[in-house]
Amino acid sequence: MAGRFRYVTPVRARDATGRTARVYAQVADDFGMARMPVFRTLSPAPDVLAATWAVLRESLLAGDAPRSAKEVVALGVSMANRCPFCVDAHTTLLHATGDHRLAEVVAGGGTPDDPFHAALLAWARDGGPAPDPAAEYLGTALAFHFINRMVSALLTEDLLPAGLQRSRLVRSAGGRALAGAVRREPPAGASLPLVEGLPARSEPAWAAGTPLGAAYAVLRAVTEAGGELLSAAARAAVLDTVSGWDGTHPPTNRAWLNGPLAPLDAEDRAGTRLALLVALAPYRVTDADVVAWRGARPDEDVVRLFAFAAITATTALEPRLAATMPYLGGRS
Known part of the structure; x- marks a missing residue:
């Protein structure tokens, strides 16, 4: 298990306390997996862990839209971002829906x-109307x-040893093992107590007044605060570059x-380089960059x-x- 993680040592479940322990418990209950590497790798920053889980739970797991359709979205985005770990994981989870x-x-x-x-996949993977x-x-x-x-920069590509997750039989068997948890319908909003007391931006118009909107507002606040690890000049360079990005690799x-x-001083270049790689090409982050x-x-x-x-690129x-969403008219 330890070989999956790059650059951080996750908090083990038996050592977790406070917010981290509560997130781990809810992940195990609602996802059906007690040791999800995606969340364990975020555990050194409990607020980032909790907010990421809350957004994922309130979008992918809870709500009225079919889980299979949302897994198609997760797969499409993961393909567009060249994240093989997430492609393999969500292929297995799509198997778990029964399809x-x-x-x-x-x-x-x-x-x-x-x-x-087909249209949903094209939207998520290739762009176009939703x-x-x-x-x-x-x-x-x-x-x-x-x-x-976060996954591309902090985890290795293999979900299972020797890349076994790329076997159709393994993915199908894994899906069957997770079917009970995936086909449950967890109540919306149950993740919000996990982010209680954390800072929040204003809720996005596309989800205002919903648990998803509240969770996303917290994710924005706790992750944007990480920019304070850079100097003002370095932070501005990251924000300006990503704001002018056309969305391609x-x-x-x-x-x-x-x-x-x-334009940056030598001491600012390493952090700016690393942040830009994570934002725009996370699969190219090297040990030397870190x-x-x-x-x-x-x-x-x-x-x-x-x-x-990651949130700078997402924003x-x-x-x-x-x-591309008909009811939003371009608002975000």
């Missing part, structure tokens, strides 16, 4: 037979734009970083800087995604 053919068609890069699923205005679909998409970046070389880094910035910083700071970068994408 085994849909899971394998999507995982194989095909087009679902059902026109609604086929349904449900806030849960937009919330799920934004949750995975954030989570994919940057070139494979690193020449695209030269412009944002050029070491150059980290020094003696604790695991908590690593999670917080990465979360700042940049939010109005573009919201504009």
